[in-house]
Amino acid sequence: MKRILILLITFGIANVLVAQQVQQVPLIEVEGYAERKLAPDEAVYLINLEEKALQVNGAVNALNKKTQTLADALKKARIKDYKLIADNYSVDINRIYRSGTAKDSGFVARQTLRIVTTPTNEDLQKIADAIQGIGDMSYNLHFGVSEETRKSLENTLLTEALKNAEAKARLIGTTLALSNLKVFYVGMDQSYIPQPKYMMNARPMLAEAADMLVQPDDQTISRRVYIKYTY
Template identity: 40%
Template structure:
């Protein structure tokens, strides 16, 4: 009983605070921002696979192919790229024919990811090295790096806050209100990237005796967005 009597004044004060908060005249607006940024890195994904009657032969052939690609990239002397290998699998090579299946050795496969800065000559050297190494397909995606996105965060937030302030001022002027003051700011989203990726696929088999032209790349501008909620008090 004593605990209940002790809690009642606290609940009363808490309820009074909420009531006062609800009685405060507010203009609540959402400020948004958007920046167009050119991608500063390219991600190249390569999928490799090798078949053999024995697991060891399939994996050895796959490792040899991977090593040849890694060595070819090192010879380009391009700085700042990363070379990673993951998604390693060894499966039975099962062939289906005439409603029946037959096991014929094994298939070893893995994915290679190469991340390189979007500088024309760097990207050209990397892709040329891949062209000349072995037969495979690749997928290229242009991306805004974490470093560039973080460096743009402050500008995006400033623009979102300015947008909220402008909207509140327009509302106040239209309704004949004055003396706007910030009452509350709610921010939790962080900037969001609206990814617009241009994918490039090509067979990496090339006869260097044929007429050759350097590849050209034209990444599209990507959009970074942010938002913030701001509440303003006012006088009538």
């Protein structure tokens, strides 16, 4: 017990000494920043499906049937360049609350479908028509920058942000006659991911623009770093 207490005290004293040493080190801190403005290269129709039944198989089969109906409708429309992706499949007890009491009433199956294509796809209207043709499906349409594009720019943005910080540090050093600048600490923020632009139940908008391409606004991807220099 005494050994543990001694170790804790020693560790605490060491931390205090290190903190004091850091405070005594002359530092300048700069921020580096880089960004790219990109036109969205991905259009995603997001569809949330839900089916209820007294038995698990009934809910699951109804959900699978609706998914297959959509897949068949997309094929029948001969839509080009798209992917139909199923995510977040779940089956839960359908629990109903009334007057403060809970009652189980069968099961509910849920699934998220994504139809992924490009904003320049001439078949955007056909996709909307295929979804609406099923009758009881609602959807959100959003435009964004694909994960593949974001990843391809990660190293480029990081390099540019670091160079931006270095240029600022050199300017400070030259202006204030500080010599022998050395990197003491490097920190960075997570890459900024722009929020996609949503259009809920976009059928009216697409219907009016059936003969032209949708042109969403550009989005900004950025990277920010923080560097401390000693001198």
